[in-house]
Amino acid sequence: MSIPATMRALTQSSLDGPGDLHLVTDMPVPSPGVGEVLIRVGAAGVNFVDISQSRGVFAGGPKPPYVGGIEAAGEVVALGDGVTGVELGAHVIGITIMGGAFAEYAVLFAAGCAPIPQGWTDEQALGMVVSWPTALAALKPLGQIAPGETVPIHAAAGGTGQVAVKLAKHYGATVIAAASPQKHDAVRALGADYLVDSRSADLAAEVMRLTDGAGADLVLESAGGPAFQASLAAAKRVTGRVVVFGLAGGEDAITNWDLVYKHQVHLIGLNIGVLIQSAPQVFSQVMGEMFGLIAAGVLGPGTPTIRDLADGPQALQDLEARDRRQARPHPNSSVCLACRRCGLKPRAPERGNVA
Ligand SMILES: NC(=O)c1ccc[n+]([C@@H]2O[C@H](COP(=O)([O-])OP(=O)(O)OC[C@H]3O[C@@H](n4cnc5c(N)ncnc54)[C@H](OP(=O)(O)O)[C@@H]3O)[C@@H](O)[C@H]2O)c1
Known part of the structure; x- marks a missing residue:
């Protein structure tokens, strides 16, 4: 699969909130650096952090203009130098805290990526890393x-x-x-x-x-x-x-x-x-516990509300307004922007829903 030079993305042009998040169609596709992977984004999570960043109240957050979104799931399509343990074609989810998830392609740190459980689609995994x-x-x-x-x-x-x-x-x-x-x-x-x-x-x-x-x-x-x-x-x-x-x-x-x-x-x-950076042993216990809960069926694939990338600004405004649609139907779900709705190819479930 070839990687295009440009992509669709949502860029935040001010710190006046999600009303200044706009769709662009000619954003250069980023290249993975050392220790990074490039994913073709299947789904990006919408989190309250996106609101905080768009209003400039997230300490150390990105400065406009920036591509919004901090949680992305998708297929690994390119590896940066020095990447081990993540393979091309794998589906992973990760955080990109300075933005970049609300796009068709995103760069993630390989070491911070979690594998998407077998049988789960990209959007069903949203929440796993945030x-x-x-x-x-x-x-x-x-x-x-x-x-x-x-x-x-x-x-x-x-x-x-x-x-x-x-x-x-x-x-x-x-x-x-x-x-x-x-x-x-x-x-x-x-x-x-x-x-x-x-x-x-x-x-x-x-x-x-x-x-x-x-x-x-x-x-x-x-x-x-x-x-x-x-x-x-x-x-x-x-x-x-x-x-x-x-x-x-x-x-x-x-x-x-x-x-x-x-x-x-x-x-x-x-x-x-900060917990990930300053107490990696605690974070690793947390992730170990989380995968144990997934294996035990306590946590299962989410059923997020899917909205197209172009609806991202409205999705964030709804979130900020405490819209009732933000009462999510499933404990493990998150609003999701389906960045490549037509291109989303969920793998066939290998086991039933466990939630
Ligand atoms: N520290 C961290 O590492 C970390 C990580 C993840 C999330 N968070 C924080 O955890 C909180 C929840 O995040 P999330 O992404 O899970 O949230 P979310 O899905 O966006 O939901 C936010 C909820 O907050 C409630 N809320 C209360 N006061 C609000 C206000 N003034 N404006 C908007 N919503 C308000 C709303 O519920 P009602 O309308 O029902 O009251 C809404 O359901 C946020 O404050 C976020 O910044 C922190």
Whole structure:
């Protein structure tokens, strides 16, 4: 298969949000450097990070103009120098944190690529390198989840939130999920024990009521804004853990006074990119656990909403507006831009769906 000189791609021209993401048809196809592979993108994941980058609030993010998208899955069509362990023709998924996934071709670091499980299509694997490991890292190595614990999860209808709900239930927790009301059915279907309205509920009061005043053992906080203070207030004194990994609703502050006199909790920050770089052994445990869960059938292929590459700007605007379509139908799914919808050639399933 020959590789063209140019391709379709979505470029972000400002830091004013996804309204300034535009389709171009003459973007040069990138070449893989040392340790990199070029993939023909079958599907690119849409993540909240894409919004943060388009608004310039993602620390160290790309500067416009840049090709959007940080998660790409597809077929390896060229190898850079020094690549081992990844073969031409293999289907892989990886992160390209400075953008480049919303395109027909993308370059990924070979060492960071995960193989797409046998029988899964490219789009069914979306989440495997962003939202799934983030949820797992928050729950297990950082959150130290244990059976019987109570775990409130913010943004539970999102890509990361849905897999977190499913996994927290798998690990034996009682889950209190926060989401917009129109998304409650989708989250309840994942096994959440209690649903609260993310836009109006006083989460701390709800958690106290549901735990007879004891508070939550572990809070997964990614909503930001007022949810941050609510999470601190909802956690059990002394032993409660709050893992903070997102701030969709904005920044908030905590002082040393607060920790001493008001919120005697364990406050844990999570950034999956930093975790990969600074604690590779922890990341490798997380990925090992994830592939174990896939093999055991706890995590299965996703059923993402497919939208064409040209619909990318609208898809991101819907995400930013907390559109109800963002209540994803499946715990392991993610909105997906089918970059080569016509060229997508899913391999025949070799086993049934395991989710
Ligand atoms: N630190 C890391 O390494 C890392 C990795 C992955 C994701 N994240 C973060 O985790 C969060 C979820 O990411 P995702 O990609 O899984 O999310 P997503 O699928 O885009 O879903 C985001 C969810 O956040 C909720 N939300 C709450 N406040 C919001 C606001 N002000 N604007 C928009 N949505 C809001 C929405 O739910 P309701 O409308 O139902 O409330 C929505 O379902 C984001 O904050 C993201 O930045 C962090």
